[in-house]
Amino acid sequence: MRILKFAGTFFGTLLLIFLIVFGFNLDALTTLFNNSKDLQEGQQWVSKATSLKGLTEYIGENPNHAAVVSRSGINPDTTISYQGEKARTMGTLSNLFLITTYARLIEKGNISPKELISLNSTDRYQLPYIDASNHENAKAALSNEGIINSENQVPLDQIVQKAIIYNDLAFSDYLFHKLGKAEIDSTISILGLSNTDMPLPFSGLYIALHPKMHDTTFSARFKKLQNWSKDRFQDSVLSATKHFRDNNQFHKKVISVFEEQQGLGTGFTERRDALNMFPKSTADELSQLMVQLEQDSLLSPAISRRVKNIMDWPYERQSLNNDFKHYGAIYDNRLGLLNGIDYGASVYSKEPFGQAVFFDSLQVAFWFHMSSNLMHQDYQQRLMWDPALRKATQKEISTQ
Template identity: 40%
Template sequence: MGRALKFFAAFFFTAVIIFGSILFLNWQPFTVFFENRDAMVEGSEWVEETYSLQGLSRYIEQNPEHVSFVSKVMVPADSTIRYGEDIRRPMGTTSNLFILIAGAAGIENGDFNPDTRIQWSSISSHQLPDVNQSEHEQSFRAADRRGWIQDGEITLDHAMKLLAEYNDLALSDYLWWNIGPERWDALSQTLQLEQTDLPLPFSGLYMTLSPGLRQMEADEIYRIESEKETADFRSLVIDFSERFLHEDDFRDSVRTYTREKRLGNTFMEERDGLGLFPKTTAREMTDILEQIASENLISPGVSNQVMEWLRWPMEQQSGITRDFSDYGAIYDHRMGLLTGIDIGTSAYTGDTTVQAVFFDRIQIAFWFHMSSNHMHQDFQQRMIFDPAMIIQMQQVADRAGNGSATVLSDE
């Protein structure tokens, strides 16, 4: 009996040590899951329903408050599918399109040289710890593997290609600052934008919506910032980003906090906070893409340069040439937000289609499902070459009044 008790005590003690060690090593993921346990089931009823794109079309039809898209075949001109096309939604990193445009325009007028070499460490200085940091690391590894990193430097041309493919937030911020804040108002006027905000530094945006860094509740931040004039909000975001770059004490405090607690918000709070990000409409974004495809955006040279940077899928996505003779895109996924813009020429019909797709404020469990399976990317590509998908979404749009679903903007 005594021997059995000793054995049980040793077994129990060992089990406690092992369990405690596992819990200690995984404490942060455990607490993240615990704090977001309600979010992790939000929209879960849609997961089993949407393993097919047919199921995704049902989600779109039954959740018009979360989705906008325009898919336009350039010839014939009236072959367009619209759905919630005039609702302003956050762009996420599809706003990097405007960095590409500004960069291409600067190269054409001689302000920038595509062969200018950039220190990668200067790019990394814009990175907020644990805020999409994996994309920054992946983009470096990809550039290094392709031979684009030489002596710790990358050319401006390769940096632009990398930006379109990886949506590296630190790279986006570096290019935003080096293009120059003063250029953005001029670009907005050049492009005659009416519903589209110009990009902002992502470091500043994420610091702005961080309850931990601002020592405010998430809903209070959203209320205060959403009521501000656009110019005042932009100034705040730019100021946060500039302080992170140039004020050592502020930078150290931000880095210490984000390493320990990231932004200090829940999944739902972060998703809702993305409503503060620069916005556009599917209609206006598609108009810009159409100008690029027809070589009418600023000039043929600028249009062709932007398209060349967007073409990364033709080199990096396996099997894409089966369905496309030409294809360029920017995709994004961040909490509760899936967006994408693309220009593609079907290998079957030769038709060129331009598209802008926005899934906004979607349920967290469903977002994880869509994001992990790259469903919005597959959806966009099939909307160009798959007749069954095109017909199905045309029917969805027709039932909604050709995109005029009764949905209110958050503006």
């Protein structure tokens, strides 16, 4: 009886969380039913997703699923470093290199932040069921703020800002095209990064991964792509993106397939595993960049200030001024992945930090519970100003 009661409570809670994450509609309920087996993965860890103390325990017990690097800008002795050298999927953290390139090109006079951009040109990159609500929410915010003109245009700087706030993949892909691969490559080269992949357009990534687009199964497609060289895979993604943007017939085919399959047409664990093909970096390298940004030395003081003005949205929108003198971040949240990079200084210690935190390839049930309350964001923010949380994290990782 206790087992049945526990199971009922667990699945009832999971259903509620699932509907919070995906919305209440028939498609969501069908997806839940079709993935009921995947949703059992990681049940034993769910209790760890209810408190930050539990999360630190999860971090210590799951080195393959977590990386935490929290660097002090003035006191190396307070730095926390755990699994910082392992390459992990960036997701939308790769937007850091887009906005840094954007800031660099503005300072060079190559682009204008006030150039008007047609929202129709950004819509071209949006795939059905692939974070589509993020794109709609970003455009709704632009409309509510009175930024869209009568010709459905907005300034470029608003595209950039909303891409970061809303994790708008279509805006990111448009920005990738606008800046150009060569300039983005140049930024990464100037930064001297050796363990960070070049960002890739998200539309091309999902098209390259979609099994139906290649007349095969997910497992066969995934295995094939894993055997490709990095250069070959990157070329394939870039080619798919260009084809999707420029070829109307191919564009219609892609839209049709993604609509029919409700996205990738795969189970939860397969969607999570697919992220392994996305560009990667390490917590070490990204946290170093955050320290440079904190110190206004990311390429130049002027570029650093522009990047900060884009990344400081949590400070304004989440009312963090009670705990922070200043704060900026980029976060991502997609199935099996929760990560973030941030910089800031608390009002208590005033000690500046640069951080990178990754939770990737997470067990499905654990991810659902953790993502429902954005615990990774709370963890990162508190890690800068809460000595007890830093001590608890150090304690858990020291046993590994």
